[in-house]
Structures are given as C-alpha cells and as structure tokens.
Amino acid sequence: MSGRSFAQKVLSRASGCDAAVGDTVVAKVDLAMSHENAALVSSKFREMGAERIWDPSRVVLVFDHRMPANTVSAAEGHRRVRLFAEEMGVESFYQHGEGICHQVLPEMGHVRSGDLIVGSDSHTTTYGAFGAFATGIGATEMAAVWATGELWFRVPETLRIQIDGGMPSGCMSKDVVLKAIGELGADGADYCCVEYTGGTVDDMSVSSRMVLCNMAIEMGAKAGVCFPDEKTRQYLEERGSGGDELFSDEGSAQRRHPMDVSNLVPQVAAPHSVDNVLPADELRDVAVDQAVLGSCTNGRLEDLQAAAALLKGRKVSASTRLIVVPASRETALQAMEDGTMQALMEAGAIVTNPGCGPCLGAHQGLLAAGETAIASTNRNFRGRMGSPDAEVYLASPLTVAASALTGRITDPREVMR
Amino acid sequence: MNTDLIIPGRYLDNYDIASLAKHAMEDIDPGFASKVAEGDVIVAGRNFGCGSSREQAPLVLKELGVGAVVAESFARIFYRNAINVGLPVVACADASLIEDGDTVEIDLAAGTLSSSSGLESGFPPLPPKLLEILEKGGLVSALKERFRPCRPGTGR
Known part of the structure; x- marks a missing residue:
C-alpha cells in the first residue's frame, strides 16, 4: 500500500x-x-x-x-x-x-x-x-x-x-x-x-x-x-x-x-498565457506603460516591503505609472506604520484602496490598446486588464518594482542595492 | 481557450445573461454572438475554459444556443460549471479531427461521437449522477425537486 x-x-x-x-x-x-x-x-x-x-x-x-x-x-x-x-x-x-x-x-x-x-x-x-x-x-x-x-x-x-x-x-x-x-x-x-x-x-x-x-x-x-x-x-x-x-x-x-532553485533567476510570464515563462533578462527590451503591485497573489506586506526597499529614495520612470493595491486594510495599515507606503508614494506610486484593483480588468488601472503592463498578479490572458490589444507580463513584486524604476522589463538584480 | 476570452471580466457587473452573451468571445472572434446558431457545437483543443471560476462562461454559451462543447480536455471548474448549468461537455481525444462545418452526433450516455466527415470516436461517458443533472437542464432544476414545497392536502 x-x-x-x-x-x-x-x-x-x-x-x-x-x-x-x-x-x-x-x-x-x-x-x-x-x-x-x-x-x-x-x-x-x-x-x-x-x-x-x-x-x-x-x-x-x-x-x-x-x-x-x-x-x-x-x-x-x-x-x-x-x-x-x-x-x-x-x-x-x-x-x-x-x-x-x-x-x-x-x-x-x-x-x-x-x-x-x-x-x-x-x-x-x-x-x-x-x-x-x-x-x-x-x-x-x-x-x-x-x-x-x-x-x-x-x-x-x-x-x-x-x-x-x-x-x-x-x-x-x-x-x-x-x-x-x-x-x-x-x-x-x-x-x-x-x-x-x-x-x-x-x-x-x-x-x-x-x-x-x-x-x-x-x-x-x-x-x-x-x-x-x-x-x-x-x-x-x-x-x-x-x-x-x-x-x-x-x-x-x-x-x-x-525542483532545485539554487540557480533560479527572476522569471516572467509573457502574453497571453501563464505558462509562457522566460527569464526576466530575456525581455529587457520590453517597455512598460504600467506596473501593478497587488492582488491575492502578491499584494501582501512582504511584497510591498520588497518593492519599497528597491524604490526607496528613487523615482518611478517618467514613462511608467506604478499602481499599488494593498491586499487588505491590515496590510495597508502595516505598510503605513513601517514606512513602506511612504517610500512607495515618494517614488511616485499611485496607491488605491485594498481590493482586486485592475487585476481582472474591472477598474483602477485598465490598459489602452497597444499598452503594456508588468504585474504581480496572476493572469495575463488577452483582454484581462483592459483592451484585448494590450499586453500583460506577470512577475514577482521585485521585478515589477525594478521594471517600474527603469520603464522596461528589468531583472531586479540589476538595480537592487 | 480561457474564461476571459469566453466572457471578459470587464463585463461581469452585468447580471443579465442575455445582454452579457452579446460579448461572448468578442476579444478573439468579434461577431461570434451573432454567428452562433441553435445547436452549434464548439470544437476545441486542450484545457478549454481555464482560468476564472466565472459561471457566466458556460452560461453565455448556453444562452447563445451552443449545443455542446467538444474539446480534447477541459479545465476543471469550467467542466463542473457547464454540467451545473446544463451545457453538455465532451472530453474527446479526437476533437482535432472534427472539421469546421461538420455535423456532429453525440450520444452522451453511450459515450460515442461521429462526424459527417467520417470520424467515429468515443469518450468516457459521464457518471450517471452527473448525466442526470445534465438531463434535468442543470443543478438548479435537479435541486428544485429537493426543495419543492409539499402540495396542500398530501398530509406531509
């Protein structure tokens, strides 16, 4: 047996x-x-x-x-x-x-x-x-x-x-x-x-x-x-x-x-399916109009903290909007108390109320035709975050923050301190 | 074929299935809703209906008159939802051999499928309990019997 x-x-x-x-x-x-x-x-x-x-x-x-x-x-x-x-x-x-x-x-x-x-x-x-x-x-x-x-x-x-x-x-x-x-x-x-x-x-x-x-x-x-x-x-x-x-x-x-992750590098799921996965470094030429940090996948305190550590004292790229959606009110309150929210907002993030945010294309950050987003969310299906002619890449909070900083998909190791 | 393609999330604040159905498949096949005729069969590849748990996905297909979905395989939640709303789903390994425009005959109980271009194939039939839900037109109809109030005068 x-x-x-x-x-x-x-x-x-x-x-x-x-x-x-x-x-x-x-x-x-x-x-x-x-x-x-x-x-x-x-x-x-x-x-x-x-x-x-x-x-x-x-x-x-x-x-x-x-x-x-x-x-x-x-x-x-x-x-x-x-x-x-x-x-x-x-x-x-x-x-x-x-x-x-x-x-x-x-x-x-x-x-x-x-x-x-x-x-x-x-x-x-x-x-x-x-x-x-x-x-x-x-x-x-x-x-x-x-x-x-x-x-x-x-x-x-x-x-x-x-x-x-x-x-x-x-x-x-x-x-x-x-x-x-x-x-x-x-x-x-x-x-x-x-x-x-x-x-x-x-x-x-x-x-x-x-x-x-x-x-x-x-x-x-x-x-x-x-x-x-x-x-x-x-x-x-x-x-x-x-x-x-x-x-x-x-x-x-x-x-x-x-799986042995000791040699893992930051990963990104490219449009339009979650199993279309590549190392972030191979997508370095992709410019991003929007970076989304949030969702039931990656909107928790440790996710916001990781992004804030990378962005503290820096500015989000002028060509990119960073939308931060805390997973819960408790998360948002903790992120305010420990300075995480301060660092993100000073870097230029748009912070919304806790919830699903733009993940499923309902509100708070929809994409126009021809736009590209990198998101810490869970699905990159065609039309998921707005126009069916937009593209969504999925990544970790660190990779989202690094990409928001440079305005293109970026392996966070390039810009981490 | 994922559920966002079948019915995009941006429309899900609309709880009227008839008007929602007009948007079915529009991101991948504009005009789909007006092309579908009663009894049409959708033929697809692997993992049909992956993604969200939204029951509106099988509901809009049923609303448009789709008679069945035949796919090489289904994502689990879509499969359950389809049965529960009374939309026949057939997981058939030979689905790719059905040609566009074929007439397809499906026997859900026997697990057989044939097409006008000569395909004779089979599939594992649904367990009897699930077939019963499908035959009753979905889980709501099946459960209505359970919750039906007794008629006056029956002494219960």
Whole structure:
C-alpha cells in the first residue's frame, strides 16, 4: 500500500467515506466563501427554491472585485447581496473595503488547517497555505452548498512539487511558482492536488507559501497545499484559529516534480498565457506603460516591503505609472506604520484602496490598446486588464518594482542595492 | 481557450445573461454572438475554459444556443460549471479531427461521437449522477425537486 494523501484524508473526514483516488464523494463543507458573485449565487439559490442557508456561520462574504462600486450595475449587485445577507443572517460579511477575500479570510481567522473550504473564485486554492483543502467552484454549485452544506468532489490525484535549494538573491516565491508553471504547463496539474514540499518551502514565510498555493490554479490544479509547521501554527493562533493538521503519507503522490532553485533567476510570464515563462533578462527590451503591485497573489506586506526597499529614495520612470493595491486594510495599515507606503508614494506610486484593483480588468488601472503592463498578479490572458490589444507580463513584486524604476522589463538584480 | 476570452471580466457587473452573451468571445472572434446558431457545437483543443471560476462562461454559451462543447480536455471548474448549468461537455481525444462545418452526433450516455466527415470516436461517458443533472437542464432544476414545497392536502 502506498498510504493516503492529504486530499484523501480531508475528503474522507468530510464525507465519512474511505475516499480512494478517483472516487466521487459527497462531502460536508466547512467554509463557503463568495465575493460579488454572491449576487449570481443568491439568484440561483432562490431559483432552487431554497429558503435558508444551511449554516450562516459557515458562509463568508467579501466585496473586493469592484469595491467601491465602479458602475451602477455593480452597485446594484452589491445592494442585492447586502439585502440577501441580512435576510439570511450571514455573520461574516466584509463589505467595506477590508480587502481581497483570499487575504481577509486568513486574517480574520476563518481559515483552519484540515478544513474543506470552497469559494466561488478560482484562487480559493490560496488557503492551502494553511493546510486546508480549498478549491474554487461555480455560482450554481455555491448555491447548492448554501442550501445543503454539501457538494460532490472527485478525489484527486496528487502531484508533489518538491522544492529544494536556497532562494537566490532577486528571487521570490512568485519566481519559483512561475518556473514550475512554465515547466508543467497551464494544464500540467489538471484536477490534481498539488503539494509543495522541500527545504525551500520550509524556509518560506506563510505569505510566500500563499503565493505558491494561489498560483496552483494556473497549472490547472484543484487545490494546492503547504503542510503546516510552526510558522503556520503561529499565524493561525494569532488570528484565533487552529484546526486539525493533516499530512500525506509517504509514497501517496501519483506524480512528482522535483525542483532545485539554487540557480533560479527572476522569471516572467509573457502574453497571453501563464505558462509562457522566460527569464526576466530575456525581455529587457520590453517597455512598460504600467506596473501593478497587488492582488491575492502578491499584494501582501512582504511584497510591498520588497518593492519599497528597491524604490526607496528613487523615482518611478517618467514613462511608467506604478499602481499599488494593498491586499487588505491590515496590510495597508502595516505598510503605513513601517514606512513602506511612504517610500512607495515618494517614488511616485499611485496607491488605491485594498481590493482586486485592475487585476481582472474591472477598474483602477485598465490598459489602452497597444499598452503594456508588468504585474504581480496572476493572469495575463488577452483582454484581462483592459483592451484585448494590450499586453500583460506577470512577475514577482521585485521585478515589477525594478521594471517600474527603469520603464522596461528589468531583472531586479540589476538595480537592487 | 480561457474564461476571459469566453466572457471578459470587464463585463461581469452585468447580471443579465442575455445582454452579457452579446460579448461572448468578442476579444478573439468579434461577431461570434451573432454567428452562433441553435445547436452549434464548439470544437476545441486542450484545457478549454481555464482560468476564472466565472459561471457566466458556460452560461453565455448556453444562452447563445451552443449545443455542446467538444474539446480534447477541459479545465476543471469550467467542466463542473457547464454540467451545473446544463451545457453538455465532451472530453474527446479526437476533437482535432472534427472539421469546421461538420455535423456532429453525440450520444452522451453511450459515450460515442461521429462526424459527417467520417470520424467515429468515443469518450468516457459521464457518471450517471452527473448525466442526470445534465438531463434535468442543470443543478438548479435537479435541486428544485429537493426543495419543492409539499402540495396542500398530501398530509406531509
């Protein structure tokens, strides 16, 4: 026998069955997150004829995609969700600019190790950084979860990405995960639970691990996980959370992808797919009109601090606008307190309120036809950040800051002090 | 083919699917919405529907009358969403052998696919539970039965 994987253990516990890989199980959901698309979820919920949310304490709502509302129809969507949440008695509703759902949920203590979490957002995989099994679902399925507390899951295969080697100067966890996506492809982990293990992951902060799990969806994964350790426990305890730590048995992974990052260089995903990955240095001729530092992938304090350390006392290129979107209000407050925000604004950054910002092309920094952006966000699909005739390159916060400084895509090692 | 191409994020503040559907595929194939006819089949390569969890992606295709999507493979969330909104999705390794303009016959229960240019192929049929959701027109219709209030006078 090859032992049981993390995914099997969570889905076995949540379904009450002995979940074998490939089985379809009906499992009880521990936490269900929705953002603005709760408007669509609530209309599906009504269509089903459901009347009450199965457990209002297990539903969390966050406005982050279009907050504050950028159009009248977005405002109407918000209003519908507010009325619905009030009627249903949803207890945890972050509707006043607290930040991006995937940052706010861990901050507010909703994420627990070992939990089965669903979100009507594909980057729900982020919560795997705390040892939860977390996956994105659609609006209709979320309506079914609100009504019944249950959902069917196919028990996934496991892909273990073992990462070893010291992190080189100029590189961050974003470079590691972009490299992995480049090697595996945008469907390289389709339907899998991706486990990130190895000494490099052990050395990473919880925030850096969130980047790995967040981007698991960009290789097609159902979930991504970093197994809990002392850092995880400390983060969760500080937030009044905890949970049951579950670990894969040795030999339970169907596939393995070893990586040695000791010679890694800063990576960039070129348009228009996330697996089109090249060393930043090879793109040095690409001029950038806009640099975006933010998103559920890379808008946390350590990301802002890395960019500020590079930009402090310098000015963003006259040909480039730098947009900084803190991942949460807490992030923004901490960045103000420690001088990070001061350094970024003095360098010429435009700082917006916490939220998704321009990542998905809703507002706060859309691109014109013919423009180019470099962003610490997660998708560079055609049309993602505005015009379909614009181009988006994805990179780490350091590479975004270095590129903002020079006005072209820049390997941060060239300008780091 | 990712979900931003199927329906761009900039339009997602519109919750009216009929008017949203006019923007389907516009960044890659302007005029797509007016070209699609009832029962048309979309044929695609690998990882169809990768990206966002937005259910509007299969919804707008269904709204335009797309009868099925046949692809070499699907991204997981799109695949689930399609079934849940009642849009048939067929993962067929031979999808690239279907030619533009072919008439395609698909038997979802048997897992067979044939095309007017002579392709005879198969695919793993959906598990019965999922096929049932599809046959009922999606998860909403399937769950309506569960939440249907009892009729007066039945004594329940």
